[in-house]
Amino acid sequence: MALPPPDSELGKLMATLPQTGRVEWIGLRPRREAAMRMVDSVQATAGRGLAGDRYTGGSGKRGVTLIQAEHLPVIAALSGHAAVEPALLRRNLVVSGLPLVALKGRRFRIGDVVLEGTDSCDPCSRMEAALGPGGYNAMRGHGGLCARILEGGCLRVGDPVLALA
Template sequence: MILSKNSPLASLMQTFPRPGRLDWIGLRPAKRAVLIHVEAAQAITSAGLEGDHYSGRTGNRGITLLQAEHLPVIAALTGVEGIAPATLRRNLLVSGINLSALKGQRFQIGEAVLEGTSFAHPCSRMEEVLGPGGYNALRGHGGLCARVIQGGQLRVGDAVVAEGADVIGSPDI
């Protein structure tokens, strides 16, 4: 669906209650390797995050993001007390902004500009790490894939802001 920039729906889609916040960064050094938590990472244009095994494979899935607010939902659906972000194998954990609203949008985190390309669907590995039904528990809560439009440094605590968005409040950073 293509919307006129002046349409009421386009205006609604560009209005956010507040910026989001980057809460956690994880790098996957190799396939099936344990994610490494870092406080900062370098986003590389059309590639992904430096030091991540997906970097350079495809620009459209260069970085994966997960909604922090979904962690308790996934934990409840799998019957566990809590889930660490690394368990779900996404690169960035963000809070305070709806990742689904960033699909097809450009947004900035730190110095980097990303574009939401597709939803990050779960893989069969979630059955291993979350137990039976883990795949279905993550469906609809898997986050967003993004490509790097402009490289730069990302740091835990950075704001997440949709490009050209009207932001009503300020983040609690």
């Protein structure tokens, strides 16, 4: 997605993210179909991914997957659950405090790591099994963001999430 010119009215609106987010949860998928493993920190490698995650070494466009913490109660409600555990949704990071959709096509920093939002992280058919009938549709529009790692480092629960200029 191409961003509008930064000096356009829409470009100025899209660049306005005065708040800082926060990493609430980190999970790794060691291999396809395996249960997520929750961790407090993980090493991120530029162009590759997260250590111990099945997508490490892939194209890099999906080096990290993120989901909005504020969307978890919405997904739960839309799928008929009182609450949804992040591991069920198979995203690497749960982030609160800023709209992830605003980071699509932009660079952002989490702790010492610099990332670039590459695309929406649309749900897969596994959400039907994880959340029950209608789970796939409950996730549509709430699946989060895929990002590539531009500068590696360690990601930690509690790290700030900040949009870069």
